[in-house]
Amino acid sequence: MPVESPLIQSLRTAVAAAPDDVPLRLHLAALLLDAGHGDAAVAETAVALQHAPGDAEARQLMARAMGVGGPPEAAPAPEPPPAAPQETPPAPAPDSAPARPGFDWKAAQDQVGDVLPPRFVEAPLAVDGSGDAGDAAAWDVEKPGTVRLADVGGMQEVKERLEAAFLAPLRNPELRRVYGKSLRGGLLLYGPPGCGKTFIARAVAGELGAAFLSVSVNDVLDMWIGNSERNMHEIFRTARRQAPCVVFLDELDALGGKRSRSQSSGMRNTVNQLLTELDGVDAGANEGVFVLAATNVPWDVDIALRRPGRLDRTLLVLPPDGPAREAILRYHLRERPIENVDLGKLVKATDGLSGADLAHLCEAAAESALLDSARTGTVRLIGMKDLLAAARQVVPSTEPWFASARNVAMYANDGGMYDDLVAHLKKKRKL
Structure with a gap:
């Protein structure tokens, strides 16, 4: 493979510093093509076309690069001397060469497809043309x-x-x-x-x-x-x-x-x-x-x-019972620094709290210990004092729901649809 000249290397550095400069990139592509670096010239020209799709010079250079496949165009051969006159003119070739077709942009796109990403990413349209494929x-x-x-x-x-x-x-x-x-x-x-x-x-x-x-x-x-x-x-x-x-x-x-x-x-x-x-x-x-x-x-x-x-x-689905509250508290305290936590006592103190309430309780206890550590300058662990204080401050979020459900259970239990709710409210002496 031909070695790149110092001029080409300098132009590469300049293009890297100014990637949006189309004329500079096209100049580099032309030098690469003249030096026999056809593939590199195609890649640089393709980038230029990404920035300036309608640039005539870029299109002409791409057509030239794709037409010769890499090496520079050879100089036209000198015309041969006129032949001696013949008695009969030579018969034309059976298949005369057709005129060169237009440049195959599809082939060029396929060739540089692994070098450059697609310009547009288009999602398939739905049958009604809404743009949602509905897949x-x-x-x-x-x-x-x-x-x-x-x-x-x-x-x-x-x-x-x-x-x-x-x-x-x-x-x-x-x-x-x-x-x-x-x-x-x-x-x-x-x-x-x-x-x-x-x-x-x-x-x-x-x-x-x-x-x-x-x-x-x-x-x-x-x-x-x-x-x-x-x-x-x-x-x-x-x-x-x-x-x-x-x-x-x-x-x-x-x-x-x-x-x-x-x-x-x-x-x-x-x-x-x-x-x-x-x-x-x-x-x-x-x-x-x-x-x-x-x-x-x-x-x-x-x-x-x-x-x-x-x-x-x-x-x-009612608020978690004792074993459920213990499992939820263990889960939310598993990665927090705690000491001497009596889960049995904490479970009894949190009766009626929902799972979300218990998560908030653990967060509030951690916040209390953090603020205390910040004030004193000494890091301490989360203890039962923090957890019980948080439990006293957390108001059960389920109480408003039970207040509404009580009216439904009393006056709208058609066909026994809410018998299980009625049984729970009677058990808790709320009905």
């Missing part, structure tokens, strides 16, 4: 996780009800066929906020060995008419393709609120589309698709969503 891969489907119900601390009653109402029929297909048990329908988790409904849904997906597709109101609602319904359809279509898959509808009261209270026809149409998807477009369409939903206000969910065959099973 199933557009939705974030999590692979089967490792979280199991055993990872949920305490809450034994919740686990037993999950096993009886949802998991046992799925784990025993032979018995299901014997008893004619249908897999239609889903499970609605309800209860005060911050008590682990989403974590339980992930644990159920882990028990089933199924993919997990979490859906919130932001994933569905759209300002353009018809797009919300289409988004809902695409979500279930994705789940059917990824089956077995758990579709988790978070904040169901926002996605499937009572249509009688909605002033928006778009919102009512979205609920109608959700009902259609839960029923399945045709027989067996939702085979392998398990629907779980969560809400803090089940009394605001459209009643049609809770009829048999849809979200017909409900499960009350």
Whole structure:
């Protein structure tokens, strides 16, 4: 390979210092071409064309470089002396050479494709030209996780009800066929906020060995008419393709609120589309698709969503019990500097707190120890004094929810829909 001259090396340095200088880069490319560095000339000219696609000099230089394949053009050969006259003129060649075709830009693009990135990255358009391909891969489907119900601390009653109402029929297909048990329908988790409904849904997906597709109101609602319904359809279509898959509808009261209270026809149409998807477009369409939903206000969910065959099973998820609180406290204190923490005493002091409240308690205790260390200049560990003080300051975030739920349990328990809530309130002497 020809050695680059000092002038070419100097020009390379200048181009590196001013990469947007098109004339300078073209000058370098011309020298490289004249020196026999055809490939390097093509690469430099291609960069120049990226900055100035319509530059005539750059196009001419690229055509020249691609036409000769690297070495410089040879000087035209001298014309031969005229031949002696012949009795008969020579016959023309059977295949006369055609005129040189136009420059093949496609070939040039293919040749420099491994040198330069594409100028534009274009996503495929949908059928309606909206720019949203509507492909199933557009939705974030999590692979089967490792979280199991055993990872949920305490809450034994919740686990037993999950096993009886949802998991046992799925784990025993032979018995299901014997008893004619249908897999239609889903499970609605309800209860005060911050008590682990989403974590339980992930644990159920882990028990089933199924993919997990979490859906919130932001994933569905759209300002353009018809797009919300289409988004809902695409979500279930994705789940059917990824089956077995758990579709988790978070904040169901926002996605499937009572249509009688909605002033928006778009919102009512979205609920109608959700009902259609839960029923399945045709027989067996939702085979392998398990629907779980969560809400803090089940009394605001459209009643049609809770009829048999849809979200017909409900499960009350209450604030964590003693073993659950111990597991949550251990988790949030596992990487903090602590000393002499009596978990048994702390568990008793945090009765009624939700999982989110317990996380805030640990954060507040760490903050107290940090500020004390900053004031004294001596680093100290988090102790029971910090944790108990934080426990006294944290107000249970579940109390407002139980105040509203009490009215529902007393006056709107139609058909025994909230019997489990009534039983809990009576047990706590709140009813």
